[in-house]
Amino acid sequence: MNHWIIKSEPTSYSIDDLARDRRTAWEGVRNYQARNFMRDSMCVGDTVFFYHSNCAEPGIVGEGRVCSAPYDDKTALDPQSKYYDPTSTKEKNRWQLVDVCYVRTYPHTLALRTLACDPALSGLEVTRRGSRLSISPVSEVHAGHIRSLLN
DNA sequence: GCCAACGTTGGC
């Protein structure tokens, strides 16, 4: 079982939105490295830590779970979508995604400023200065430590 | 709003 962090701007799609929807297609990822994680490495049942970015208190706000195999992101084919990619076609779509299911909202945000100064989390991608990768793997040890911060 | 860090594009 793998662990991941997925970032989202809460004004665009928040943990509350996921709690309401219960399940969503993680569409709109247009970065190859992030896509590769979804397409090649994510498995049904993997845990995803849900991270709010570009907001008043950036940090981890809850958990979800990968609940589908990878498949084509159809927003890439839709000229009306802000995620439209004119270089993708139905036959050859550059972009794939997985579905994410809601698991739980944490009682409080695990703030970036807390995570970043925690020596037990050194090397965590999301705390790296200038990190822009919207999907990144989390080691078993880091995942356990993140959960322990809730106690 | 600022700006550092980064990924992508395109001329050469």
Add this chain to the structure above:
DNA sequence: GCCAACGTTGGC
């Protein structure tokens, strides 16, 4: 293949 220019991300 290099690299400057550009656009975007995201913390602050």
